[in-house]
Amino acid sequence: MTAKCIIIDDEHPARVLLTQYVSKVSHLELVGTFKNPVEAMSYLKDNQVDIILLDIQMPELTGIEFLKSFTQKPKVILTTAYPNYALEGYELDVIDYLLKPIKLERFIHAANKAYDLIKLEQNTQAPQAEKSTITIKADHKIHIVNLAEIKYIEGLREYVRFHMTTGEKLIALESLKKLETTLPAQQFFRIHKSYIVNKQMVKAIYGNQLELNGMYLPIGKSYREEVTQKLT
Numbered sequence: 001m002t003a004k005c006i007i008i009d010d011e012h013p014a015r016v017l018l019t020q021y022v023s024k025v026s027h028l029e030l031v032g033t034f035k036n037p038v039e040a041m042s043y044l045k046d047n048q049v050d051i052i053l054l055d056i057q058m059p060e061l062t063g064i065e066f067l068k069s070f071t072q073k074p075k076v077i078l079t080t081a082y083p084n085y086a087l088e089g090y091e092l093d094v095i096d097y098l099l100k101p102i103k104l105e106r107f108i109h110a111a112n113k114a115y116d117l118i119k120l121e122q123n124t125q126a127p128q129a130e131k132s133t134i135t136i137k138a139d140h141k142i143h144i145v146n147l148a149e150i151k152y153i154e155g156l157r158e159y160v161r162f163h164m165t166t167g168e169k170l171i172a173l174e175s176l177k178k179l180e181t182t183l184p185a186q187q188f189f190r191i192h193k194s195y196i197v198n199k200q201m202v203k204a205i206y207g208n209q210l211e212l213n214g215m216y217l218p219i220g221k222s223y224r225e226e227v228t229q230k231l232t
């Protein structure tokens with residue numbers, strides 16, 4: 001994984017130096033350099049970046065003013081010759097505050113800090129592994145059932161009947177509509193107003209019916225296209 005970054009600085013030598021520093025960090029990808037925040041804002045409207053290397057004292061719009069304009073901002077590393085902005089920068093949740101002239105060692109430290117935070121956030125937001133069991137309240141018991149053992153689910157008005165691969169049938173006070181949103185979508189799907197099936201149990205499509213291990217269930221007219229997409 002590489003983090004996309006941009007440089008915003010009105011001084012050409014500063015942009016050249018930061019460009020050289022970015023090239024020395026393998027997990028950074030420089031996607032743009034800008035003389036002022038106004039130019040950068042135009043780019044950011046259509047492009048997403050992970051890190052902004054941002055100068056503070058610039059004409060038209062300062063780095064602090066630019067930073068305050070964000071509702072959801074990327075990771076920002078301030079690069080400036082003025083130490084008196086440090087407190088305000090940290091109040092705006094900047095990742096680091098680099099004083100010019102910036103040393104390579106100090107730049108790498110700040111870049112790694114931003115990169116590690118980006119990775120941590122991505123790992124935190126990663127989708128959780130889909131569950132393998134479901135609890136079913138039936139027969140005055142709470143059954144813990146492996147999803148792989150559910151052949152199909154039949155709607156019975158305010159109740160549903162779970163048809164198991166073992167031949168067992170569990171009736172619970174539940175709705176197909178709710179189950180349709182809670183069961184793993186990659187494994188279970190609606191084929192009819194009265195049926196949800198386990199994709200792993202489907203053997204064939206036969207006309208307007210699905211074959212499940214020697215038995216057949218009807219495919220509702222409004223579900224046929226979705227069923228075909230799921231199985232082909």
